[in-house]
Amino acid sequence: MAMPSWNDSSLGTMKRVGLWLNQVVGVGELFTKTQLREAFPETSQIDRRMRDLRDFDWRIDTNREDPTLGSHEHRFVSEGVAVWEPGKGTRKTGATVTAAERHTLMMRDGHKCRSCGIGPGEQYPGTYIASQLDVARRSVRLPDGATALQTMIECNRCRIGGRDLTADLGDVLERIAALPSYERKMLASWVERDARSFSEPEDLWAAYRTLPADARDAVRQALSS
Template identity: 60%
Template sequence: MDLPSWTDEKFGTMKRAALWLVTVVGEGNVFTKADLREAFPGTAQIDRRMRDLRDHGWRIDTNREDSSLESHEQRFVLQGEPVWEPGKGRPKSSVAITATQRREIIAKDGNFCRSCGISGGQIYAGTYEAAQLDIARRQVRRADGSTEVELVTECNRCRVGGRGLTSDLGDVLGEVRRLGQMERKLLAGWVAKDRRDFSDLERLWADYRSLPEESREKVRQELALKDGI
């Protein structure tokens, strides 16, 4: 099926921007703010209309999600809902998050990513990339089966990887109820501190798991040597 022309002004700006991405930029390719403004000269808030596509499942990364991009560049990663089709592209009910709300949510979440635990500005292990904290909208399935959107603090890496993820509160509560008394007490302590302290052995296991196979074999040999296996 042939797509409408992105220059057809009977479509709104957001729909034309979507068609421009698909037919001119192409998935996986980079475009600049200058490219966008050249394509839509004199169009007010074209950057915002482009961002609105994210509410319809479109993935458009900036240098916050993709460190290989410059500040003036964006990458069209994935096409979402075909907003130009009849009945599609209607405004979503989600409300913009204010700067004050953002600060309050990050503070309540302990000033770290709730998915991986990294703090804002902390360097990702093995890289020179610093984590940036932002707010993600997370689908949460309640114990009664209903689904609601809640706001959570995530770093730039986890926020991209977690798109489309639904957290199941009912499953979590069910697992909590199945815990024995000792396990329940241990978990309650972690919850009260909002953190878990890992032992040296657990950290060593995590380091081992991250090694390439050739290096993992050397660790296995070392363990066999010490144990006389």
């Protein structure tokens, strides 16, 4: 079917924003909040209508996802469902997370990114960039082979890196079943505390891995002396 114009006032605002991104901005291009508001001056909450597109697999990055962007800039990364087509603009059940649900998820996940462990507002190592935590949806392959979408708390960096990943719960459970009893108990204690303590050599190994080649050579010499 022919794509309607983004100026078609008979369409809902979210659909028109999707068309505007497609027809005016273009995939991969930048646009500002000002440009969006000037295109839809009659809509007071146009930012929210744009965010609604993310529930239909549209990717629109802000400086939370892409630190190279300015505070008022967005990047139209990829187009999702053609929401202007009949039957495709219906909101997915459970797609929107309320403030109360977000608070519950934050409490459940300990107010930390479940992927890297960083807390809200903490700086990433070696940078001046502060983390921002939010609700992410991760695809999980269940033991029966089915795939489910489950929520977790992640930082802005890990959400970007994990968007296309599928966690394999069945594989994890099979590997746990194959562990010797002492390793299973050790893993169970880490899971119970939701934390793992590292020995001094393990911490030093992690630090060593971050060193440049010349510095790694100095470590080798120190160990061999």
